[in-house]
Amino acid sequence: MRPDRQQLIRTLFDEYIEMYSSRDDRLTCRFSHNFSGYAGSSDVLVTDREEWIRITRQDFAQVPDRINIEMLDLSLQDLTEQIVxxxxxxxxxxxxxxxxxxxxxxxxxLIFHLENNCWMIAHSGISIPYGLAHKGEIYPITRLEKRNSELESMITARTSELAAANRQLEILSNTDGLTNIGNRRQFDLMLQTEWNRGLHSHSLLALIMLDIDHFKQFNDHYGHLAGDDCLKQLASTLSQSGRRAGELVARYGGEEFVILLPNIDKQTLFGAAQHIHQLIQSIAIPHAKTDLGIVTVSVGVAYLSPSNQQNPLELVRQADAALYRAKLAGRNCIRFMDER
Structure with a gap:
């Protein structure tokens, strides 16, 4: 276990013991809304936070003066980044x-769970041999083993639930809410990842950046709901246009989309850019404010071999500059970084 995590867990425990020993009511604010626990010789598993607060305050009222905890042994477990x-x-x-x-x-x-950057107590279970032993037992080994099994099952279930929730949260944080493709955050992460991979493989990393022509006029003419549908159709078309390993299609912002293509040669890249440009025309979304009467895009293409003398943003800058030249050239065309 890392020393900093060990120190964190010990601090959480020491704070709990101090508040409990001093009968400090602030302890009741530390219980999670998903709390479970049992106390002393009770056989009842409490799963209601308010009920546990009542039990804690009843404990404090019965013995209001400070109690002394004589520690015998302590075990710290770091299960996940969010559970100790x-x-x-x-x-x-x-x-x-x-x-x-x-x-x-x-x-x-004690099980502590990180919730909204605060460590909350998700479980508290105290076992005291007094009054719990079965017939023929000095200490309640049978019941303690059952408690341990229940606790392990609970930890396994909650860890699995938290892992699934974290995976879903990661997907949501990397997905554009309107188009359901990658968003700017995912693009930034993938760009850095593929740039680092390219430093070792010495292969080309390419970026296609495209912008819908006269999209403001489209929204003004057809309405923003139609504009949203247009963005969704383009996103769906781009995401189904022959995905390669490692390729990412993302909404860069507004009406701009990007396609990141790692480990690609120039000829394949040029063909991919032309295919995407023609594919968008082929779906023929009506646009009364363009020369062709359908939605068209301007495309900028850049490619670099990643090196320590440059950073990933240079690839974005080159693609953006090529896209700007495509717009200056009258839109509905492709410009590459080495064209003037």
Whole structure:
């Protein structure tokens, strides 16, 4: 375990113990809305956060003075970036003359979950052998093993759920909400990834950047809902236009799209650009404000062999400059970075 993570987990545990020992009501604000837990010799698994807050306050009211925790052993587990577990064994010294629990070994399991940049307590389970042992047992081994099994199952299930949620969140954060293709964030990430790969493979990395001609006039004439449909049709067409390994189609912004093509030769690149240009014309989306009466695009194409003397933004700059020249040339055409 990394030292910084170990320190984080220990700090979370120490803060919990201090608040619990001092009967600090601020502890009730640290319970997750997805909380579960059980206390002492209870056989009831509490899954309602408000009920657990009630139990905690009842605990504090019954013994309002500070209690002493005599730590015997501590285990820290770093399950995921968002889930950590602490298992502690200790004696409880209550502020009363009778040492009712001071010689009994209690076990506390805490699960902390990172929620909105705050570490919340998702599970708290304390086991005290007092009153739990089955017939023929000195310590409640059978019940503790069952608790451990339930806890492991819960951790496995919650870890799986969190992993699935994180995967979905990653997909959503990299997807354009309107067109359902890659967004600017995904393009930036892939550009850096493919640039780094190209540094080792010494292969060409190419970028096709295209812009819908007179799109403002399209929106003004047909309305923004039709404009959204136009963007969706183009995105669908581009994403189905013969995907190669590593190729990315993304909405760069507004009516601009980009196609990132790693490990490609110039002849194939030129053919791909011409194919895309013709393919968009072939779907023939009506556009009364263009010469052809259909939606057309201006295309800029750039290619570089990644090197340490340049950065990935140079590829974007070259493609953008080529796209600008295509617009100056009257739109509905292709310009390459080495054309003037």
């Amino acid at each position: 577990v602490v298992t502690a064994f200790f004696h409880i010294h209550l502020p009363i003359p009778k040492p009712i629990l001071s010689h009994e070994t209690a076990r506390l399991v």
